[in-house]
Amino acid sequence: MKKWCLFLSLLIVALILTACGEPFLSTMKPAGEVAEKQFDLLLLSTGIMVLVVVVVVIIYLIVLIRFRRKRVGEDKIPKQIEGSHKLEFIWTVIPIVLLLILAVPTLLQTFELGNVSGKEKVDKDGNRENLVVNVRANLYWWEFEYPDLGIVTSQDLVVPTDERVYFNLIASDVKHSFWVPAAGGKMDTNTDNENYFYLQFDSEKADEAGNLFYGKCAELCGPSHAYMDFKVKAVPRSEFDEWVKAMQNFEETEPTTAVAQQGKEIFENSCIGCHAVTPDNSTPANARIAPNLADFGNRTTVAGILPYTKENIKKWIQNPGDIKPGNLMYDSENFSDEELDALAEYLMSLKAQN
Ligand code: HEC
Ligand SMILES: [Cu+2]
The missing domain is CATH 2.60.40.420 (Cupredoxins -  blue copper proteins)
Incomplete structure (x- = not known):
């Protein structure tokens, strides 16, 4: 009885999971x-x-069913077929x-x-x-x-x-x-x-x-x-073209608040060595050692996994190693809450604009 319950519940779970898509x-x-x-x-x-x-x-x-021994004592052998x-x-x-x-x-x-x-494939003007x-x-x-x-x-x-x-x-x-x-x-x-x-x-x-x-x-x-x-x-396509235009005409947004300005200064001291904040591909690939943050303000996630919130950005900057063990940013840093706020505010202001 217990086994049947287990079997049935497994079956039900399997059925429910098949609808998970x-x-x-x-x-x-x-x-x-x-x-x-x-x-x-x-x-x-x-x-x-x-x-x-x-x-x-x-x-x-x-x-x-057909060839099993049906009665006790029965010893009839079914017809044997070879070749x-x-x-x-x-x-x-x-x-x-x-x-x-x-x-x-x-x-x-x-x-x-x-x-x-x-x-x-290229069109008549030679564009892909x-x-x-x-x-x-x-x-x-x-x-x-x-x-x-x-x-x-x-x-x-x-x-x-x-x-x-x-x-x-x-x-x-x-x-x-x-x-x-x-x-x-x-x-x-x-x-x-x-x-x-x-x-x-x-x-x-x-x-x-x-x-x-x-x-x-x-x-x-x-x-x-x-x-x-x-x-x-x-x-x-039209929306994509607009995005491309915004990225191509990218200009670094000047911080509009004092907090963001402070964030920019910390960023230029501690982060710019790894992270670019312009979206062009002028630096060679092997020099691009960290994610490009030019359009960070329009991201949907932080570091690819955390929901995009200010709290999560601060959490990431303080302890990236806690969130993604073994990642190549650094394990942890000692920023004050004020500095983290400033960095997060600056990063969230980085947006490609039309
Ligand atoms: C040693 C190079 C290095 C330094 C210095 C560095 N980072 Fe990073 N950063 C990385 C790498 C590598 C990643 C990607 C980590 C991953 O996702 O595995 C990353 C990821 C990030 C992300 C997530 C990016 C995304 O696309 O979602 C943010 C935000 C970030 N860093 C901010 C900072 C800030 C702010 C500083 C300065 C306080 C800083 N980083 C300093 C290398 C660096
Ligand atoms: Cu991988």
Whole structure:
């Protein structure tokens, strides 16, 4: 009786969990062309596997029931068959057919999803037709460089919806993996060679997800691997263009309050050696050793994981090592509450404006 209760409750939990899929995070709720194709393959292979299991279990049950010893003392042995060509033919051909049904679409999709030739397409003025983003993975943060637009940003990736976005993927320290579960992937970011792929974000699905998808590092890379998150703001093309313009015309905002001014001074003493506060890609990648904070005021998270609040910003600056163990900022610092307030206020004022 107890065992049955346990079994039933497990079953119920499993059923409830199958309904757990957030549109901004779930592979089961594909939000674009790539994710849909990958999801279809998932369904196809699961379908074939379930079919095989069901048929085998049915045959097994039939044999079990039909040929079991029915009465005590019965010792009839069923007819023994050896070398039946018909049976051998059937159990060879069926798996071959099933494997073909699985292999052909999988291979075709693998080549299609790996085809990044669209990256090279240019219009008549020689401008690239598609958006290209260089993704650089670092312990434990992400950088997104738009080489054709001259922009760099960190943690929040901004992309236009309803078009293919091509990614060049690389890592600067150890191997990581770039994954936006709802949109597709994942693909490794290696240290010594670039990987390429593309994703596409449906505008309708982006609306459902609040225009914000979650991204993850999918390769165990160190103690804070699980905190190596990023966000993808997928917005209509017009909105994306406005963002680009704001980033390209970026001017450092002068602090408007005395507190923010004080924050700026502390920042220029203690932080600017690692963090840039302009969003252009003029410094070479290997000199960009910390997240770019130019547009920090428009972030959705602090350090990729904490909700974006002033308290969390202060917490991070005081003890980044508590929040992401092993991260490369510093473990902890002794700022007074006043200094932390000043730094947070200054950082929150950093925004690209139109
Ligand atoms: C030794 C270089 C270094 C110094 C100095 C440094 N940081 Fe950082 N900072 C980093 C690195 C590396 C990260 C990324 C950590 C991670 O997410 O794993 C980071 C992350 C951050 C973040 C989160 C960024 C984001 O995109 O959400 C903030 C905010 C920040 N630092 C503020 C500061 C402030 C303020 C100071 C000065 C008091 C400072 N940092 C000094 C290296 C540095
Ligand atoms: Cu990682």
